[in-house]
Amino acid sequence: MSGAGAAGTDDGPDPVVVVRVGPLRIGLPVAATRAVVRPEGITPLRDPSGRSTPGALVGMVAVHGRVAAVVDPRPALGLAPLTAGEDLSGDAAGGDRQQLLVVADPLGRFALLVDEVDGVTPDVDASVRRVEVADLVAGVVAAPEPADPEQGVGP
Amino acid sequence: MRPSAGFTDEARENLAALEQGVLALEAPDGTGEGEHAELVAALFRAAHNLKGMAAMEELDELATVAHRMETVLDHHRHGGGRPDAATVDVLLAACDLVGALIDAADADAAAPSSEAILARLDATIAAQSGSPDRSAPGPSAPGPSAPSSAGGSDDPWPDGAAGGIRVVLDAAARLPKARAMVVIRRVGTVAEVLATIPDPDGLATGDRRDLTVVVAGCDDPDGLAAAVAGLPDVAEATWVTPPTPAPAPDGPAAPPALPATDHVVAPTTTIRVDVDRLDELSDAVGELVVNRNRLAQEVARTGDLELATALRRVNRTLADLQLSVMRVRLVSLESTVERARRLTRDVARDLGKEVHLEVEGAETEVDRSIVDEVVTPLVHLLRNAIDHGLEDPDTRRAAGKPPAGRLGLRAYHQGSQVVVEVSDDGAGIDVDRVAAKAERLGLLRPGDRPTRDEVVQLMFTPGFSTREEVSAVSGRGVGLDVVRSQVSALGGDIDVVTRAGEGTTFRLRLPLSLAVIEALLVQVADQTWAVPLDAAVETARLGHLVGGVGAAPRAARHRGALVAAIDGRRTLAGAPPTDGTEHHVAVLFDDLGTRFALVVDDLLGSREIVVKPPPARLAGLDHLAGVTVLPDGSVGGIADLPVLARRWRAENPRSAGIVGAGDREPPAGAAGLAAALPAGLRRAADALGSLVGAPVDLSSSRWESAGAGAVLLAVPLHGDLAGEVGLAVSGHAVVLRVQGVDERWHADAVVEWANVLASQFAVGVSDALSGDVRAGLPEVVAEGSGRPGDDGRSAFAATLRAGPAVVRIHARLDAPATPR
Numbered sequence: 001m002s003g004a005g006a007a008g009t010d011d012g013p014d015p016v017v018v019v020r021v022g023p024l025r026i027g028l029p030v031a032a033t034r035a036v037v038r039p040e041g042i043t044p045l046r047d048p049s050g051r052s053t054p055g056a057l058v059g060m061v062a063v064h065g066r067v068a069a070v071v072d073p074r075p076a077l078g079l080a081p082l083t084a085g086e087d088l089s090g091d092a093a094g095g096d097r098q099q100l101l102v103v104a105d106p107l108g109r110f111a112l113l114v115d116e117v118d119g120v121t122p123d124v125d126a127s128v129r130r131v132e133v134a135d136l137v138a139g140v141v142a143a144p145e146p147a148d149p150e151q152g153v154g155p
Numbered sequence: 156m157r158p159s160a161g162f163t164d165e166a167r168e169n170l171a172a173l174e175q176g177v178l179a180l181e182a183p184d185g186t187g188e189g190e191h192a193e194l195v196a197a198l199f200r201a202a203h204n205l206k207g208m209a210a211m212e213e214l215d216e217l218a219t220v221a222h223r224m225e226t227v228l229d230h231h232r233h234g235g236g237r238p239d240a241a242t243v244d245v246l247l248a249a250c251d252l253v254g255a256l257i258d259a260a261d262a263d264a265a266a267p268s269s270e271a272i273l274a275r276l277d278a279t280i281a282a283q284s285g286s287p288d289r290s291a292p293g294p295s296a297p298g299p300s301a302p303s304s305a306g307g308s309d310d311p312w313p314d315g316a317a318g319g320i321r322v323v324l325d326a327a328a329r330l331p332k333a334r335a336m337v338v339i340r341r342v343g344t345v346a347e348v349l350a351t352i353p354d355p356d357g358l359a360t361g362d363r364r365d366l367t368v369v370v371a372g373c374d375d376p377d378g379l380a381a382a383v384a385g386l387p388d389v390a391e392a393t394w395v396t397p398p399t400p401a402p403a404p405d406g407p408a409a410p411p412a413l414p415a416t417d418h419v420v421a422p423t424t425t426i427r428v429d430v431d432r433l434d435e436l437s438d439a440v441g442e443l444v445v446n447r448n449r450l451a452q453e454v455a456r457t458g459d460l461e462l463a464t465a466l467r468r469v470n471r472t473l474a475d476l477q478l479s480v481m482r483v484r485l486v487s488l489e490s491t492v493e494r495a496r497r498l499t500r501d502v503a504r505d506l507g508k509e510v511h512l513e514v515e516g517a518e519t520e521v522d523r524s525i526v527d528e529v530v531t532p533l534v535h536l537l538r539n540a541i542d543h544g545l546e547d548p549d550t551r552r553a554a555g556k557p558p559a560g561r562l563g564l565r566a567y568h569q570g571s572q573v574v575v576e577v578s579d580d581g582a583g584i585d586v587d588r589v590a591a592k593a594e595r596l597g598l599l600r601p602g603d604r605p606t607r608d609e610v611v612q613l614m615f616t617p618g619f620s621t622r623e624e625v626s627a628v629s630g631r632g633v634g635l636d637v638v639r640s641q642v643s644a645l646g647g648d649i650d651v652v653t654r655a656g657e658g659t660t661f662r663l664r665l666p667l668s669l670a671v672i673e674a675l676l677v678q679v680a681d682q683t684w685a686v687p688l689d690a691a692v693e694t695a696r697l698g699h700l701v702g703g704v705g706a707a708p709r710a711a712r713h714r715g716a717l718v719a720a721i722d723g724r725r726t727l728a729g730a731p732p733t734d735g736t737e738h739h740v741a742v743l744f745d746d747l748g749t750r751f752a753l754v755v756d757d758l759l760g761s762r763e764i765v766v767k768p769p770p771a772r773l774a775g776l777d778h779l780a781g782v783t784v785l786p787d788g789s790v791g792g793i794a795d796l797p798v799l800a801r802r803w804r805a806e807n808p809r810s811a812g813i814v815g816a817g818d819r820e821p822p823a824g825a826a827g828l829a830a831a832l833p834a835g836l837r838r839a840a841d842a843l844g845s846l847v848g849a850p851v852d853l854s855s856s857r858w859e860s861a862g863a864g865a866v867l868l869a870v871p872l873h874g875d876l877a878g879e880v881g882l883a884v885s886g887h888a889v890v891l892r893v894q895g896v897d898e899r900w901h902a903d904a905v906v907e908w909a910n911v912l913a914s915q916f917a918v919g920v921s922d923a924l925s926g927d928v929r930a931g932l933p934e935v936v937a938e939g940s941g942r943p944g945d946d947g948r949s950a951f952a953a954t955l956r957a958g959p960a961v962v963r964i965h966a967r968l969d970a971p972a973t974p975r
Contacts, residue, residue, distance in 0.1 A: 043790040044681055046729030047775030057773060060782060060790040067782045067790050069770040108771020142772040 053139025055081025441765030509559035680730035746800035
């Protein structure tokens with residue numbers, strides 16, 4: 001996981017969207033964020049094989065016609081999953097203040113279930129942990145397939 | 156510097172023509188001299204076009220390579236005879252380089268070195284003429300066959316001119332001279348160009364935007380004008396005839412009048428459209444479908460008749476729109492076929508094999524996204540067929556086959572699917588070897604006796620392929636599991652038909668379009684899933700499910716037969732297993748010859764859905780083929796049925812005692828149908844085992860003569876069913892014979908059992924029938940019926956209906972007259 005610090009360019013550090021997840025404040029690159037919406041209309045989705053991190057995959061949601069996987073970032077941040085043991089369905093995604101931060105990454109499109117979105121800031125202080133989308137969704141994304149498909153099959 | 160818009164596509168088109176033509180030069184079936192001359196001339200034109208285009212874009216490296224190719228071809232165009240294999244090799248290598256140079260230009264990346272290929276081309280030219288051709292065209296130097304200009308606009312038309320194409324370029328055309336050259340080349344593909352009025356150079360420097368390309372003759376002036384009108388930046392294209400000089404007996408000839416216009420042609424007939432724009436259009440139509448569905452729900456809820464009428468009109472228009480968008484996205488498989496030709500040639504040559512590729516249905520059209528994605532699995536299958544399927548020439552001769560192997564690539568539409576077959580006439584899959592390897596890999600346990608089909612299916616198991624296998628056989632190939640997963644990802648499926656000594660056919664079934672499909676929506680626990688309607692055979696209400704106590708059901712009885720049951724609650728929704736004692740609804744589908752029942756909680760009806768890719772590759776959710784936005788705005792998953800079937804197989808491996816019949820070939824001389832009978836018998840025997848509650852052991856089965864040219868597959872029965880079940884085959888007549896001493900063979904049970912055995916037998920035979928019988932038929936339906944006979948025996952008939960063809964199997968179940 002990326003540590004705190006200011007990744008950026010010659011023009012200065014990249015701004016981040018600061019969100020609160022439990023007791024943590026984390027910063028995600030603004031470039032990766034797409035929308036902030038209320039957690040409504042979530043279709044529950046479970047991993048029958050149990051290969052994903054328990055509780056991390058919550059479901060799917062359509063935002064502006066595009067589908068995102070709803071992910072609880074807490075397990076990736078070392079916190080207990082918000083939805084552990086719950087039969088999440090429909091609008092029962094959490095408290096009133098919770099929000100979905102929709103992010104896009106080469107790994108896919110995700111809606112992160114966060115407690116609150118603080119805002120955008122170019123300066124991250126020590127209280128904000130700077131993370132990448134990949135850090136938060138690693139537990140729900142399948143490992144890439146082997147790069148070399150050149151395997152033999154010879155009867 | 157990136158080339159101008161349109162260059163890449165046009166250059167690739169010329170390259171494709173070039174590559175295709177070069178391959179045709181060495182086609183085994185040969186061409187007449189006239190055809191050969193035409194082919195070489197066409198190749199020359201393609202190389203010439205490439206050179207001109209590259210020069211205009213200041214892609215000197217590409218222009219140089221194209222020029223050298225042109226020189227090589229020019230030798231053959233002017234009496235140089237047919238190019239030998241070495242020349243074809245050089246030209247193909249040059250094609251590869253041209254492709255790489257085009258890619259590099261398109262990506263604005265560094266061009267690959269052309270030194271080695273140029274050296275080979277020079278060597279070829281030297282061999283042809285005695286001295287290498289070192290000339291290379293500069294950006295402003297047209298190639299040797301570029302038409303001479305007739306001079307300025309006032310220049311007279313040259314002698315022999317039949318007419319010309321007068322072109323007016325868009326005022327905003329960025330590179331008028333380049334566009335003019337494109338026009339000249341296009342005209343030159345169908346007519347002999349004599350001159351241009353004015354010189355194209357004049358277009359580059361002045362404000363003038365019109366040009367007349369004068370030709371010696373043209374069979375289809377309107378068609379040519381229309382073709383030119385479709386070129387980039389051409390505002391107008393018209394066919395004109397030479398001006399008639401006014402009589403001037405006492406003075407110099409009068410200046411030519413402006414060319415007379417005969418026909419004005421519509422400026423464009425075709426346009427190039429960026430694929431991204433098509434995707435956007437497709438997405439927009441998809442959203443329209445979703446909103447239409449929401450509206451339909453509201454109409455149904457309110458019962459508003461006026462709104463319902465309006466909705467019907469919207470439906471009609473939307474259906475037309477969908478069809479139009481889908482058609483726009485359709486492209487033929489030609490490009491894929493051309494890649495296959497090249498691959499076949501190269502791989503065959505590498506392996507020292509002679510291979511004839513027979514192509515059928517290259518014009519078959521499918522969605523562009525399918526074409527893009529199907530290339531990789533097809534390439535793998537073709538390579539595998541050449542590498543592993545076809546024998547070397549000596550082995551083939553020894554087997555009484557022609558030394559050149561036959562590789563077939565066939566594509567055709569079947570309903571809303573497109574079927575692509577890769578077949579070979581090689582040795583067929585060595586099932587024993589595959590089984591032995593599967594045992595080494597732990598996929599089979601010692602003593603397991605899978606059928607022939609089941610062994611073949613093991614080749615699709617992830618991890619089946621190994622490097623060890625590659626090095627032992629040929630060093631190239633691909634795991635079939637990868638092929639299958641790629642096909643599955645497209646919403647398609649793959650099956651295999653193989654016969655020892657006769658060859659193997661891999662059959663890919665793919666959807667025509669990925670954008671909008673008809674789907675059956677089902678409720679599974681708290682989730683809504685979509686099942687592609689194309690894949691569903693039927694829906695049914697099932698009785699008790701068969702499975703262990705507390706475990707998910709593994710089988711279900713349907714129409715007297717056992718089908719594999721997949722518990723949707725557990726496998727799709729990750730919910731607790733379905734209670735097997737309840738009645739359930741299911742969606743039945745077939746996968747690799749097995750019928751499956753996807754057990755769900757409720758059927759919600761069918762509707763069109765817009766297929767969207769999953770938001771990510773989610774761990775443990777490889778059964779998620781895609782997603783869709785439901786009318787209520789929520790998201791539904793699209794079930795990947797082949798993945799579910801594969802999982803079921805992995806969780807329910809066959810136990811011992813069912814191998815034998817399926818692995819043995821019937822004696823030589825048995826009818827073609829006989830080859831499929833073991834599969835039917837095996838299914839019937841499986842069903843029999845289920846009915847009597849004891850496994851039927853086929854391991855000791857044997858083929859023996861049954862008189863009058865018939866053969867009998869006799870299978871001993873053990874335990875309570877001591878006796879023998881046999882399958883006598885004579886041509887297409889089949890008798891299923893049971894010889895035993897058990898009272899259970901009597902009374903009504905016999906009829907019921909006969910029905911079950913008949914249908915299972917028919918399904919097994921149907922699945923194993925050769926492609927010759929099943930090819931092109933939409934589906935095969937097996938029906939069985941039975942009745943007790945007067946003599947205490949029961950007869951049944953199994954009928955396989957397959958579109959217009961019907962295969963009937965009449966069988967008689969002989970029961971012992973005297974119970975034990």
